[in-house]
Amino acid sequence: MAVVDSIGRGLDAAPGGDVVLTTLDALIDWARGHSPWVMPMGTACCAMELIAASFAKFDFDRHGAFPRPDPRHVDVMVVAGTVTKKMQPAVQRLWDQMPEPKWCIAMGNCAVSGGIFLHDSYTVVRGVDEFLPVDVYIAGCPPRPESLQDAVLQLAKKIRSESIAEGRTHRADLLLPEAPCEPEEAP
Numbered sequence: 001m002a003v004v005d006s007i008g009r010g011l012d013a014a015p016g017g018d019v020v021l022t023t024l025d026a027l028i029d030w031a032r033g034h035s036p037w038v039m040p041m042g043t044a045c046c047a048m049e050l051i052a053a054s055f056a057k058f059d060f061d062r063h064g065a066f067p068r069p070d071p072r073h074v075d076v077m078v079v080a081g082t083v084t085k086k087m088q089p090a091v092q093r094l095w096d097q098m099p100e101p102k103w104c105i106a107m108g109n110c111a112v113s114g115g116i117f118l119h120d121s122y123t124v125v126r127g128v129d130e131f132l133p134v135d136v137y138i139a140g141c142p143p144r145p146e147s148l149q150d151a152v153l154q155l156a157k158k159i160r161s162e163s164i165a166e167g168r169t170h171r172a173d174l175l176l177p178e179a180p181c182e183p184e185e186a187p
């Protein structure tokens with residue numbers, strides 16, 4: 001999507017280009033906001049709610065949110081559960097394999113901040129945002145599928161407010177300091 005970013009920046013700089021850019025933004029944001037294909041990254045008990053969310057009762061398909069097991073086919077990673085320091089490199093690697101533009105939802109207290117492992121644990125990452133750029137946080141232990149549904153809608157709203165001129169590509173590289181991927185030694 002780097003080409004789309006370049007087109008956006010070019011249009012933004014060109015005289016009268018903002019008219020075309022606004023129309024193009026509306027079209028691209030409409031398409032992206034209505035087809036957030038999801039990488040289900042269940043790492044602990046919150047994954048049960050993530051699995052429940054994929055059943056017909058909640059009907060995520062109506063939002064275009066299809067679960068896909070392949071990181072190269074998805075737009076959104078939903079990290080549901082505790083991320084241990086040993087698991088962190090695997091989650092990071094899958095994230096790196098997702099094409100730009102991409103978004104991240106942290107589902108559950110553990111993914112948001114370490115949850116019940118916030119204190120007194122040397123094995124747990126204190127929130128996915130220590131190594132991924134999280135767009136939407138869902139609190140709860142565990143959150144229900146309805147909360148995930150709300151998060152998908154909030155994300156769609158956020159996507160619709162973005163412009164290709166802002167160059168979302170490689171946003172993660174710009175926002176985050178380089179995080180250590182190797183698990184730390186136990187004290």
Ligand code: SF4
Binds near residue numbers: 047108116141142
């Ligand atoms: S937030 Fe609660 S339910 Fe979710 S992974 Fe942590 S302990 Fe389990």
